[in-house]
Amino acid sequence: MTYRSVVLMVLAGLGVFFAAAHFAFPQYTNSAISAAGKTANRVLEMIAGAAGTPGKSGEPGSQQAHITALDGTVRVKKAGSNSWVNADYNVPLEKGDVVQTSSEGMAKIVFGDGTNYTVKQDSLIVIEENSANDQQQTNVTVAVSSGTVDLATGTYVQGSRSQVTVAGATASLAPESAAVVSNNPKSDEHEILVKKGAGEISRNGEVVSLADWEKVSFHAESQRMDKEKEIGPPTPISPANMMTVVNGGESTPVEFSWTPMKNAVGYHLKISRNPYFTSNVVDRRVDAADVMVSGLNDGAYYWMVQSYDPEGKQSVESEKNRFSLVPRIKNAEALKLDLDPFVQHGHVIELVGKTETGARVMVNGREVPLVGQDGSFRYFTPPLPTGENFITITAQNSQGGVNTQQKRIVIQ
Numbered sequence: 253m254t255y256r257s258v259v260l261m262v263l264a265g266l267g268v269f270f271a272a273a274h275f276a277f278p279q280y281t282n283s284a285i286s287a288a289g290k291t292a293n294r295v296l297e298m299i300a301g302a303a304g305t306p307g308k309s310g311e312p313g314s315q316q317a318h319i320t321a322l323d324g325t326v327r328v329k330k331a332g333s334n335s336w337v338n339a340d341y342n343v344p345l346e347k348g349d350v351v352q353t354s355s356e357g358m359a360k361i362v363f364g365d366g367t368n369y370t371v372k373q374d375s376l377i378v379i380e381e382n383s384a385n386d387q388q389q390t391n392v393t394v395a396v397s398s399g400t401v402d403l404a405t406g407t408y409v410q411g412s413r414s415q416v417t418v419a420g421a422t423a424s425l426a427p428e429s430a431a432v433v434s435n436n437p438k439s440d441e442h443e444i445l446v447k448k449g450a451g452e453i454s455r456n457g458e459v460v461s462l463a464d465w466e467k468v469s470f471h472a473e474s475q476r477m478d479k480e481k482e483i484g485p486p487t488p489i490s491p492a493n494m495m496t497v498v499n500g501g502e503s504t505p506v507e508f509s510w511t512p513m514k515n516a517v518g519y520h521l522k523i524s525r526n527p528y529f530t531s532n533v534v535d536r537r538v539d540a541a542d543v544m545v546s547g548l549n550d551g552a553y554y555w556m557v558q559s560y561d562p563e564g565k566q567s568v569e570s571e572k573n574r575f576s577l578v579p580r581i582k583n584a585e586a587l588k589l590d591l592d593p594f595v596q597h598g599h600v601i602e603l604v605g606k607t608e609t610g611a612r613v614m615v616n617g618r619e620v621p622l623v624g625q626d627g628s629f630r631y632f633t634p635p636l637p638t639g640e641n642f643i644t645i646t647a648q649n650s651q652g653g654v655n656t657q658q659k660r661i662v663i664q
Contacts, residue, residue, distance in 0.1 A: 324357030365390035366406020375399020421455035483567035491575035494617035509542035516559035587653035
């Protein structure tokens with residue numbers, strides 16, 4: 253006798269039993285079957301509820317934002333709460349939450365639509381809206397109650413909104429735009445600057461369109477907003493972003509250079525150990541578009557520069573370049589690093605080269621994941637932005653030998 257025969261006999265027996273019970277006690281068996289059906293339905297509904305019920309088309313759903321970088325003291329007050337908690341990477345941010353930075357604190361917040369906010373020192377913001385619907389249309393609104401935020405919008409879908417409110421004005425920003433919003437309630441000074449892309453600023457029925465390096469400013473009692481063109485910042489040249497510089501010692505100077513700006517009488521150079529520039533190792537004003545800086549120890553640094561005119565008005569901050577100083581090893585032999593001509597695939601660059609066996613290779617600070625036993629490697633860069641780009645390739649061996657090459661690439 254097989255297991256299949258046993259199972260069939262058991263099922264047949266149960267069938268005979270239930271049939272006999274139904275004829276003997278029809279009312280009882282009908283009630284039992286009905287109850288069992290209702291219980292099964294409830295179980296299915298609970299399972300479906302646990303899995304999540306899809307919303308109606310266009311119905312908004314709450315989203316969370318997340319802190320991706322912190323420096324100094326940053327506090328969060330959750331919606332509906334009267335107490336503050338110290339911000340950390342595990343505290344999700346939702347509609348109604350408040351974020352406050354101290355005089356030495358900064359935080360970077362990333363929303364679901366790709367928009368990121370850098371909340372600078374002595375600032376307070378409120379997340380007024382953060383939702384999405386079934387069409388992946390997002391709605392993000394942040395109020396800047398005081399202080400300054402530096403933000404960049406993502407590549408969200410058509411119909412989405414990314415807005416910033418400040419002192420009764422609302423800035424609606426286009427995808428892939430960047431802006432700086434400042435609010436000083438004590439001095440009654442309010443500014444919205446578009447660094448890249450486009451934005452529309454609405455206030456008291458007035459609508460002003462902004463493009464690159466245009467800003468509006470106003471006071472609380474002002475009937476209209478003042479629009480003006482800002483001074484564009486210099487473009488950092490050297491050290492290039494993600495570049496590795498061989499350091500010969502604290503007395504060996506490092507050259508910093510940038511594009512000269514018309515009508516500029518000087519430049520303001522800042523070098524910091526962190527990307528928020530909350531503390532600077534160099535804070536210097538110079539006359540020329542290049543300067544030699546000594547006294548830098550080994551490690552990672554960030555630098556930026558501003559220009560200023562004869563009246564002392566400074567431009568906005570330039571892009572922030574990251575570079576690293578590595579020690580020069582005495583008597584280290586020259587490290588081999590041969591590169592084939594670059595191959596361009598749209599915005600992606602393919603690099604093929606060869607170094608010595610066992611050496612590491614980094615491209616713009618990212619390590620090449622696979623270097624062959626003979627030292628050969630192939631690497632594809634992340635998509636590069638349109639315009640001029642610099643690609644820095646660094647090979648380094650365990651004896652401290654370093655070879656760095658930098659190539660200029662123009663993406664059309």
